[in-house]
Amino acid sequence: QQQVKQSPQSLIVQKGGISIINCAYENTAFDYFPWYQQFPGKGPALLIAIRPDVSEKKEGRFTISFNKSAKQFSLHIMDSQPGDSATYFCAASNQAGTALIFGKGTTLSVSS
Amino acid sequence: DGGITQSPKYLFRKEGQNVTLSCEQNLNHDAMYWYRQDPGQGLRLIYYSQIVNDFQKGDIAEGYSVSREKKESFPLTVTSAQKNPTAFYLCASSRLAGGPPVVNEQFFGPGTRLTVL
Numbered sequence: 001q002q003q004v005k006q007s008p009q010s011l012i013v014q015k016g017g018i019s020i021i022n023c024a025y026e027n028t029a030f031d032y033f034p035w036y037q038q039f040p041g042k043g044p045a046l047l048i049a050i051r052p053d054v055s056e057k058k059e060g061r062f063t064i065s066f067n068k069s070a071k072q073f074s075l076h077i078m079d080s081q082p083g084d085s086a087t088y089f090c091a092a093s094n095q096a097g098t099a100l101i102f103g104k105g106t107t108l109s110v111s112s
Numbered sequence: 113d114g115g116i117t118q119s120p121k122y123l124f125r126k127e128g129q130n131v132t133l134s135c136e137q138n139l140n141h142d143a144m145y146w147y148r149q150d151p152g153q154g155l156r157l158i159y160y161s162q163i164v165n166d167f168q169k170g171d172i173a174e175g176y177s178v179s180r181e182k183k184e185s186f187p188l189t190v191t192s193a194q195k196n197p198t199a200f201y202l203c204a205s206s207r208l209a210g211g212p213p214v215v216n217e218q219f220f221g222p223g224t225r226l227t228v229l
Contacts, residue, residue, distance in 0.1 A: 004154075006154075009152075032215055032216050034216075034217070034218075036220075041223070041225075042222060042223070043116075043118075043202055043220035043221050043222045043223045044155070044202070044220045045220070046217060046218075046219070049215070049217065051215075089154060089155070091154075093216040095216070096143070096206065096207075096208050096215060096216045098160065098216065099145070099157040099160060099170055099171075100155070100157075100216060100218055102154030102155045102156075103154050104152065104153055104154045105152070105153075105154055
């Protein structure tokens with residue numbers, strides 16, 4: 001119930017294309033869903049986050065789509081660039097000050 | 113510059129040794145966390161603390177210990193009881209929001225890579 005399942009494990013996209021990463025959860029008490037971007041050897045950086053009272057949130061080229069009934073959320077990266085090549089993690093939590101439950105990550109490679 | 117610092121960046125441990133990883137934050141955050149990252153895995157919680165002198169075990173606390181004597185500091189000790197300590201260790205912090213909506217926006221440090229020799 002505490003798991004967050006992330007897919008695909010790896011993704012190759014051409015420059016200018018759309019990258020889509022999906023996550024699914026079971027615990028309906030989760031109320032905060034962030035996405036983190038991590039470059040090799042660095043700590044994760046918060047990219048964008050959403051709460052279940054909205055179905056979509058957009059920040060620049062990054063969009064989260066949220067489907068509460070299906071218990072799924074996804075990250076869309078529009079106009080993907082080589083600089084977007086990184087590992088992306090989805091996460092979920094239900095209470096401030098407690099653990100984020102992370103998916104296992106998606107390694108994105110954007111080819112030029 | 114506000115942020116989270118971790119030291120050292122690289123750490124090598126011999127079998128049977130205890131080692132301590134440092135984590136400091138100047139964000140005035142109440143909560144601090146330690147996560148472990150292994151290749152191909154997500155981040156897994158070791159310990160977290162919401163207030164000075166109090167901390168809670170996460171999913172994989174065995175073989176680790178922590179202290180929280182100051183709000184800005186949350187060191188992690190990897191003891192000899194941790195049988196497979198080679199991993200990338202990440203410290204994070206967050207505020208405990210004063211009112212709704214309550215979020216859990218966690219900010220991460222640069223990490224410490226621990227290798228057992």
